[in-house]
Amino acid sequence: MKFEDKVVLVTGASRGLGAAIARAFAAEGARVVVNYKQNRELAEAVASEIRGHRDPGGRYRPSTGVGHVPANRVSISRPRRNCDQQCTSPFEFNGDAARPRLAQVTWAAFDQQLQGAVRGALNTTQAALPRFSEIGSGRIINIGSNLVANPVVPYQDYTAAKGALLAFTRTCAAELGPRGITCNMVSGGLLRTTDASRSTPDAVFDQVAAAAPLRKVATPEDVAGAVMFFASDWASAITGQNLNVDGGLVMS
Structure with missing residues (x-):
């Protein structure tokens, strides 16, 4: 799966899942734009890390398209908290009393969640459309959550925004398909390990792994692999789909 001469913009790529996706594309030869919201230093570190990669002969070659873009060009929202940030079990959260229930x-x-999930996707998609039209093709991969299909924690706002993003993804797929542009979604759950899940107790990871058919908790690299599949020529006839990458917890 090679991406030489392909330009890939990865939003939120200064850390966590976004950084893993940026590294994965760069390792396959893509020219990567590292998007960040606030932490320029982390974004620079990711960009510096992926500027050089080994070619098939074992020599390092430069990836000249690496850079960073302030996220105010993408969204005006504050950073979103991932659903696993305060998780202490698949159904309970650390400080759960402070998490607003439906009545509050x-x-x-x-x-705030819609600004980050849907407005961010809208702005990024609109920015990419002129270039997609020039080349006659394009790939859009949005990041969702398995909570949309399995809302086991009281994150009404986050889950609703991701549900709206799924609807947006499918609507884009229907409209943009005749122009050679595919639009899909990859949805993870609790990931081992990101900044958001770093404080999650091992017992929680064990519980999630035990409930998953594959008996594992997905990693950022697992999700990155699914993203790269949707971006590849192998997925040229796939659009409007949502792929859950969570060890089989959610099946659809």
């Missing part, structure tokens, strides 16, 4: 959650919380 505000529209402002929904708006």
Whole structure:
């Protein structure tokens, strides 16, 4: 799966899942744009890490398209908290009393999540469309959550935003398909290990792994592999799909 001469913009790529996706594409020869929201230093570190990669002969070659873009060009939202950030079991959260339930959650919380998930996707998609039109093809891969299909934790605002992003993904797929542009979604769950899940107790990972048919907790690299598949020529006839990468916890 090679991506030489392909330009890949990875939003939120300064850390965690985004950084793993950026590294994976760069390792396959893509010219990667490292997007970040706030931490320029981390973004620079990821970009520096992936500027040189080994060619088939074992020599390092430069990846000249690596850079970074401030996320205010993508979204005006604050950083989103991943659903696994405070998880202490598949159904309970550390400090759960502080997490607003349905009777207390505000529209402002929904708006913040929608700004990040849907407005961010809209702005990024619109920015890419002129170039996609020039080349006659394109790949859009949005990042969702398995909570949309299996809402086991009280993250109404986050889950609703990801559900809206799934609808947006499918609507884009229907409209953009005749132009040679595919639009798909990859949805993970609890990941081992990102900044968001670093404080998650080992017992929680064990519980999630035990419930998954594959008896494992997915990693950022697992999700990155699915993203790369959707971006590859192997997925040229696939659009409007949502692929859950969570060890089989959610099957659809």
